[in-house]
Structures are given as C-alpha cells and as structure tokens.
Amino acid sequence: MIVFVMAIVLFLIGLYGVLVKRNVFKILIALSIIEYSVNLLFALIGYRRGGTVPILTEGTKAGTFFVDPIPQALVLTAIVIGLGTTALLAAVAVRLYEKYDTYDVRKIRKLRG
Amino acid sequence: MNWLPLFVAVPLGIAFLTPVLAKLWKGFPDIVGNLATGFLCLLSLWYLRFGQTTSVYYVGGWEPLNGMPLGICMVLDGLTVLMLLVVNVIGFLSTLYSISYMEHYTDKGKYYTLFLLMTTGLNGIVISGDLFNIFVFFEITAISSYALVAFGVEAEELEASFKYQVLGGLASSFILLGIALFYHLTGTLNLADASKVLTGKSASPVLYFIGVLFFIGFGLKGAFMPFHAWLPDAHPSAPAPISAMLSGVMIKVLGVYAMCRVFFNVIGMTPVILTTLMVLGTVSMVLGVFLAVGQWDLKRLLAYHSISQMGYIVLGIGLGTPLGILGGLFHLMNHTVFKSLLFLNAGSLEFATGTRNLKRMGGLKDKMPITHFTTLIASFSIAGLPPFNGFWSKLLIVMACIQAGHPVYAVWAILGSLLTLASFMKVMRYAFGGEGKTVWEHVREVPSWMCLAMIVLVVLSTTMGLLLIPSLKAAVLDPAVRVLSDGLSYAANVLGG
Numbered sequence: 001m002i003v004f005v006m007a008i009v010l011f012l013i014g015l016y017g018v019l020v021k022r023n024v025f026k027i028l029i030a031l032s033i034i035e036y037s038v039n040l041l042f043a044l045i046g047y048r049r050g051g052t053v054p055i056l057t058e059g060t061k062a063g064t065f066f067v068d069p070i071p072q073a074l075v076l077t078a079i080v081i082g083l084g085t086t087a088l089l090a091a092v093a094v095r096l097y098e099k100y101d102t103y104d105v106r107k108i109r110k111l112r113g
Numbered sequence: 114m115n116w117l118p119l120f121v122a123v124p125l126g127i128a129f130l131t132p133v134l135a136k137l138w139k140g141f142p143d144i145v146g147n148l149a150t151g152f153l154c155l156l157s158l159w160y161l162r163f164g165q166t167t168s169v170y171y172v173g174g175w176e177p178l179n180g181m182p183l184g185i186c187m188v189l190d191g192l193t194v195l196m197l198l199v200v201n202v203i204g205f206l207s208t209l210y211s212i213s214y215m216e217h218y219t220d221k222g223k224y225y226t227l228f229l230l231m232t233t234g235l236n237g238i239v240i241s242g243d244l245f246n247i248f249v250f251f252e253i254t255a256i257s258s259y260a261l262v263a264f265g266v267e268a269e270e271l272e273a274s275f276k277y278q279v280l281g282g283l284a285s286s287f288i289l290l291g292i293a294l295f296y297h298l299t300g301t302l303n304l305a306d307a308s309k310v311l312t313g314k315s316a317s318p319v320l321y322f323i324g325v326l327f328f329i330g331f332g333l334k335g336a337f338m339p340f341h342a343w344l345p346d347a348h349p350s351a352p353a354p355i356s357a358m359l360s361g362v363m364i365k366v367l368g369v370y371a372m373c374r375v376f377f378n379v380i381g382m383t384p385v386i387l388t389t390l391m392v393l394g395t396v397s398m399v400l401g402v403f404l405a406v407g408q409w410d411l412k413r414l415l416a417y418h419s420i421s422q423m424g425y426i427v428l429g430i431g432l433g434t435p436l437g438i439l440g441g442l443f444h445l446m447n448h449t450v451f452k453s454l455l456f457l458n459a460g461s462l463e464f465a466t467g468t469r470n471l472k473r474m475g476g477l478k479d480k481m482p483i484t485h486f487t488t489l490i491a492s493f494s495i496a497g498l499p500p501f502n503g504f505w506s507k508l509l510i511v512m513a514c515i516q517a518g519h520p521v522y523a524v525w526a527i528l529g530s531l532l533t534l535a536s537f538m539k540v541m542r543y544a545f546g547g548e549g550k551t552v553w554e555h556v557r558e559v560p561s562w563m564c565l566a567m568i569v570l571v572v573l574s575t576t577m578g579l580l581l582i583p584s585l586k587a588a589v590l591d592p593a594v595r596v597l598s599d600g601l602s603y604a605a606n607v608l609g610g
Contacts (some may be wrong), residue, residue, distance in 0.1 A: 011290070018283060034286045042293040070302055071293075074245050078289060079250045080502055085285075088256060089278050092263055094270055099268040110269050111276075111346045 003044055010037035024093045026101045028086065035082040039075045046071025117170045117187050117586065119156060120197060120236040123149055126291070128229035135222025143212045146225035147205070150232065154205035157197040164194035164592040167606035169242065173228070177608070178228060182303040188242035188607055191592025195442065196239040196370050198589075199449045202573075203361050204232050206566045207354035210457055212448035212466060214353055215562035218264065224352075227264070230257040231358065235366050242607060243303045244292050246536030251288065251367065255281050258363060261355045262347045273343075273350035282341045284333035291326035294319060305607035308379045311599060327375055335368010341420050345404075348419065349412035350468070356412060360419040361453035365445055366388020369426055378596070378603035383434060395525050398424025402532040411459045411544065412468045414536065415452065418495065421529060422448045428526065429510040432517045435598045440509030442593050445579055451494040454570035458488040461559045462544060471540065475494040476549030480556045485545045487567040492541060494574045496534035502577035 013036060017030025051067035093103070100108050127149040134141035167190040171177075175184025208228065215221050234254030241247045263274035292302065298319055299307040311320070329340070336344040348360050376386055401421030408414035426448065429441025461484045462477070463469050472524065478485050494501035497508075507530055514523035559566070580589055596603065 011286075014281075018279065024275070031279065031282045031286075032284070035289075038286050038289045038293060041290065042296070045293055045297045068300070070245065071296060074248070074292070074302070077245075077249055081249070081256075081285075084256055085252070085259075085278065088259055089275070089282070091324055092259075092275050092278065095263075095266060096268075096271050096275060099271060107347050108275070111272055111350075 004041065007041035007044065010040070013037075022105050024096060024105060024108075025090075027105070028089050028093060031089070032082065032086055035078070035085075039082070041076055042071050042078070043075050046075070077088050114171045115168070115480045116156065116180065117163075117189055117240055118172065119232055120153065120201075120240055124229040124233040124236065124398060125152060128226045128233065131225040131229070135220075137536060139221070141499065142222045143226045145599065146229065147208050148214070149229060150201065150205040150208045153201040153232070153236070157194075157201040160189070160194050160197060161588060163189060163591070166190075166308050167603075168570075169607055176317045182243075182301070182306050182608075184403050185240040185246060186303065187240045187413075188305075189240065190596050190603075190606065191594075192370070192373070192442075192596040193239050195446070195589065195593040196366060197236065199446055200235045200239065200362050203358060203449055203453050204228075206453065206569055208359050210460070210563050210566035211352075211354045211358075212562040214460055214563055217464075218352065224261075224264065227257045227261050228355070228358075229364070230254075231261065235362060237368065238366055242305065244295065244307075245302045247371065248285075248292060251371075252285060254363065255285065255334075258355075258359060262359075263348070264352055265357070270350040273346040277343045277347040280333055280340075284330045286342075287333070288330035293329060294323050294326070298323065301604065304374070304379050305604040308381075308601060308604035309608065311380065311602070320380065325374070326382060327372070328389070329524065330490055331368050331372040331375075332393075333526060335364045335372070336420055336423065337368065337393050338400060338420065338424070339393075341397070341401070344420060345416040348416040348456075349374035349410060353412075353456055353463065356415075356460070357453035357456040359414065360456055361449045364419065364423060365426070365449065368423070369430065369441075369445060373393075373430060373597055377600050381601050382409070387431050387433045390427050391519070391522060393428030394424045394429075394431050395522055396424070398428060398529045399525055402536065406532060406536045406539070409471050411462065411471055411540065412456065413469075414471075414540065415455050415569065417607075418449075418455075418533065418536070419452055421533065422495070424529070425507065425510055428522060429506075429513060431595070432513050432519070434513055434517050435594055436509065436516055437513035438597045439590060439594045440506055442597075443509060443580065443590060444503075444506035446580075447506045447574070450573045450577060451501075451503060452485060453490045454491040454567060454574060455495065457567050457570065458484055458491060461563055464559055464563070465556050466553060471543040474544045475547045475553075476545075477553060477556065478545040479549065480553060481545075481558050483558055483564045483567065484493065487571045488545070489534070490571045492537035496537050497530045498534070500575075500578055502574050504571050505578045505581055553610050586610055 014030045015032030048067045051065050054069045055068040064085055131142040170187040172185040231254055234250045237250030238247055259278045263270050299310040301307050333340040348356050398421050401417050405414050405417035426445045429437045494503040497503045498581045511523045511526050
C-alpha cells in the first residue's frame with residue numbers, strides 16, 4: 001500500500017513543479033516526474049505476486065497463474081512516448097531561448113488576450 | 114473483407130514516404146499527400162453504409178476466447194462512422210488548401226509527414242476498441258500537433274507550442290493515471306469488456322475518481338472552459354490548414370468523442386456527469402463568445418469562437434435526451450465545416466495581405482471576391498442564420514433544452530448566438546468593408562487550390578441542413594445518436610457481434 005501512496009506523492013510533487021516553477025527546464029523535469037510516477041503506479045498495479053511469465057508454450061499446464069502483460073506493455077509504450085514528448089519539449093525550449101534570451105516563463109509573453 | 118485498418122495504415126505508411134519522395138522531386142509530397150487524404154475521404158464516405166450495425170475487426174485474427182478479448186480490436190459503429198467522415202473530409206480539404214498555402218514555408222515533405230501522422234492518430238482514436246490504443250493514438254495526435262503548432266518556428270509559435278505541450282503533457286498524464294486506476298478496478302483495458310465488468314459492480318469512490326481524472330484529461334485536450342487556456346494561443350499560431358484541423362476536428366475527437374465513448378458507453382451516464390457537462394458547456398459557450406468579441410487578431414477571435422461553439426456541442430450532448438444528442442452531434446459536424454472554412458478564410462487573408470490584424474485590413478471586398486463570399490457564408494453559418502447549417506443544429510439544441518425542461522440553458526444558447534453574430538459583423542466590417550486602403554492595391558485573390566477548398570466547404574455548409582431530411586438523417590445521424598442514447602448496450606453489441 002505504501003508504494004502506491006509514494007507514487008501518488010511523486011505525482012503531486014511533479015504537479016507542484018509544473019504549477020509553481022518558472023524555469024522552462026524545471027517545468028520539463030516536473031512533467032517527466034509526473035510521467036514516471038504514473039508509469040510506476042501502473043507497473044505496480046499490474047504486478048501479480050507469484051505469477052509467471054505470460055508466454056504460452058508446449059509444456060504450459062492449464063490454469064497456470066500468469067501475470068497480465070497488458071500493463072507492462074502499456075507502461076513500456078508510455079515510457080517511449082514520454083521520451084518523444086520530452087525531446088520535443090527540450091527542442092522547443094532551446095529554440096525559445098534563442099528567441100527570447102531567457103528561460104523564465106514570466107518573460108516569455110508575447111501572446112496576450 | 115474489412116478495410117477498417119486502412120484508416121490507420123494508409124496515412125501512417127504515406128507519412129514516412131513523403132520526406133523521402135520530396136528529395137526526388139519537390140512536387141511529390143503534394144501529390145502523394147493529397148492522394149492519401151483523398152483516398153481516406155472516399156473510404157470514409159463508402160463506410161457510411163456500414164454505420165447501422167456494430168462490427169468488430171480483430172487485429173491479427175485474435176478472436177476473443179470464451180468472451181475474453183485477447184488481442185487488439187477495432188470497433189465500427191454509428192458514432193465511429195460519423196467521426197471518420199468528419200476527420201477525413203476536413204483532412205482532404207486541408208491538404209488541398211495546403212498545396213498553395215504551404216509554399217511560403219520550407220520543407221513541405223515534413224509538413225505532410227506531420228499532417229498524416231495527425232490524421233493517423235485521429236482515425237486511430239475513433240476506431241480503437243480499447244483504452245491502450247486510444248492512449249497511444251492520443252499521443253501520436255498530440256506530438257504531431259505540438260510540432261505543427263511550432264512549424265513556423267517564430268517566437269510566438271514556439272511560445273504557443275510550449276504552453277500547449279505543457280498542458281497537453283499534463284492532460285496525457287491525467288488520462289494515463291485514469292487508465293491505470295481503471296485497469297485496477299476492472300482488470301481489463303478493452304472498453305466493451307470493462308463495461309461488462311463494471312455493470313456487475315456497484316459504484317465505488319474509485320470509479321468517481323477515475324471519472325474526474327478522465328474529465329480533466331479529456332477536458333484539457335478538448336479545451337472546455339476551465340481548461341481552455343492553451344487553445345487561443347495554439348490554434349492561431351499553426352499554419353491555416355492546421356488551424357482548421359485543430360479547431361475543426363482535433364478538439365472534437367480528443368475531447369467530445371473520447372469523453373462520450375468513455376462516459377456514455379463504458380462507465381455509464383449519471384445525472385451528476387450530465388449536469389456537469391451542461392454547466393461546463395454553457396459556461397464555455399457564453400464566456401468564449403464574450404472573450405471573442407474583443408479580439409482584433411482574426412485567428413485568435415476564431416479560436417475563442419471554437420471554445421464557444423464547443424460549448425454548444427457539450428450542452429447538447431449533456432442534455433442526454435436523444436434530441437439533445439442529435440443536436441450536439443449535428444452541431445459537431447456543422448462546426449467542423451464552418452470553423453474549418455473560417456480558418457481557411459483567415460489563412461487566405463493572411464496569405465494575401467500578410468497580416469491577421471483586423472484593424473490593418475479593410476476594403477478587401479473587391480480585391481478578394483471569393484474569400485469575401487466564402488467568409489460571408491461561413492459567418493452566417495456560425496451565427497446561426499437560416500438556411501445555413503449552423504441554424505439547424507442550434508435550433509435543435511435550443512428545442513432540446515426546452516423539451517428537457519431547462520429553458521434557462523436555451524436562453525443562454527440564444528444569447529451566445531446573438532453575440533456570435535455581432536462579432537462576425539465586426540469581422541466582415543473591418544476586413545472587407547470600408548474604403549479600399551492604398552496599401553492593399555497589389556492584393557490579389559488567392560491561388561485556385563485554396564479557392565477550391567473554400568468553395569467546397571461553402572457548398573457543404575449551405576447544404577448540410579438537408580441532413581435533417583428523414584432518409585438522410587437515418588443514414589448518417591441516427592446511428593450515431595443511437596450509440597450514445599443506448600449507452601451501455603455498447604458492450605453487448607461489441608462482444609456479441
């Protein structure tokens with residue numbers, strides 16, 4: 001139980017970072033923390049104590065207790081997606097610095113209204 | 114033979130072909146991109162005849178075993194058919210428009226890659242039958258749209274894209290957290306199977322929490338009122354055909370469609386959720402239009418109107434009665450057509466004059482007759498003047514409000530419509546009316562591909578009211594309405610069929 005609570009705490013830390021931090025890269029890091037906390041929680045939820053690898057072979061007996069592979073597959077996918085979004089966000093952050101000469105989101109304010 | 118996977122496979126395959134072909138000859142991306150979206154458009158029209166019943170396609174032939182789904186499945190029902198039509202028709206017209214419009218951007222090959230990836234994601238969300246795939250396609254759509262918003266790499270575009278990415282990333286995390294808890298509760302990610310599991314259980318606090326998480330996630334993606342902050346920045350910053358796709362299609366698929374599918378068909382509608390939808394819809398509708406009236410940037414004004422018109426859709430669907438759902442879904446189709454048209458008009462004005470500021474335009478009526486005419490029709494349509502399509506769907510929503518015993522919402526809907534009319538009178542007055550300014554002496558009408566896309570949309574927005582004729586309504590709208598109003602019978606339809 002305690003690990004689930006810790007994952008939620010990690011999520012909230014990330015949320016705090018996104019909402020409060022002003023530096024573009026700190027926001028990026030906070031978003032990554034959120035992503036990883038969710039991935040962690042999902043992997044924990046998908047864990048089955050005492051289950052075996054879900055591969056059906058010749059010798060597998062009927063009624064064997066398997067771990068459901070879906071959450072693990074989804075977490076793996078989510079990690080890869082997270083890599084993509086982080087890379088794109090970092091690229092945009094670097095371009096933003098070229099245009100505005102600052103990482104402070106309070107000074108990056110050309111759009112109004 | 115079931116051709117459903119082609120909706121994902123064709124754009125995904127062509128997407129990575131265009132940058133390679135662009136190296137051979139720079140005309141290839143246009144031809145290949147348009148052929149791909151044109152093919153999808155025809156395919157989605159052909160699929161109209163399959164909307165009456167639910168059919169399921171099992172990827173790789175993994176059929177369910179003893180009622181337990183094993184592999185990935187794609188589901189085709191009335192709502193799916195309607196959304197596929199919306200996505201692919203607008204997708205095709207946007208690529209037609211892009212042929213000339215994207216000339217002043219560099220690297221068309223990569224543009225088409227991103228565009229087709231976005232189409233892949235949108236089609237994928239619509240045809241997926243499980244939350245796993247819906248999440249993956251959500252992210253494909255999101256990443257390609259982040260890149261497309263920043264496509265011009267100017268300061269404003271990067272800023273808008275950054276804001277969009279932070280809020281979009283947050284939304285994805287909320288949705289994934291919701292999916293994790295959903296899996297914890299039901300032990301499956303297949304929507305139909307999960308729905309079957311949930312009907313056997315009593316409502317638990319976890320289910321409410323999941324509902325809230327999905328609400329925040331889909332609400333952020335669909336820009337409902339408290340979550341709308343990114344939209345007026347992101348949509349105007351993208352190139353015009355992308356604005357048309359984002360405002361016309363993306364917020365509806367990511368917001369309205371996903372929310373309807375999860376809440377109506379899987380979790381089951383409760384009066385609490387319906388009331389929340391109605392209140393949020395009304396707030397979006399009224400505040401969006403109030404914020405729009407004061408704008409001078411044409412595309413920003415249109416973006417605020419998107420929030421407002423989304424409010425009508427959510428209000429209609431939130432009424433929960435068949436008439437309300439019909440109004441909501443019909444307005445969804447209509448808004449797709451006229452809002453895409455308006456964004457393309459704004460793109461034409463920007464293409465010809467180089468500005469989006471209404472104060473700097475003026476007297477363009479004689480210089481750009483086709484853009485003037487199409488903008489006029491689109492403005493009538495969005496303001497809800499008969500006989501254009503916006504009138505019929507707004508009328509249905511107002512009638513549904515009164516029929517369901519909520520006359521207050523109907524009054525707000527009419528008020529919102531009047532303010533919309535006022536703000537578009539301003540657009541027509543400042544952009545096209547008045548004396549011809551000397552700076553615009555050299556302005557000419559936009560190239561013919563752009564005109565063609567706009568004229569097709571004008572024809573659509575003039576004639577779409579005919580969809581309410583009983584025989585056409587039974588073919589297009591009724592199956593989709595039935596999917597939502599039958600609610601939880603989705604599981605039986607999918608697993609049984």
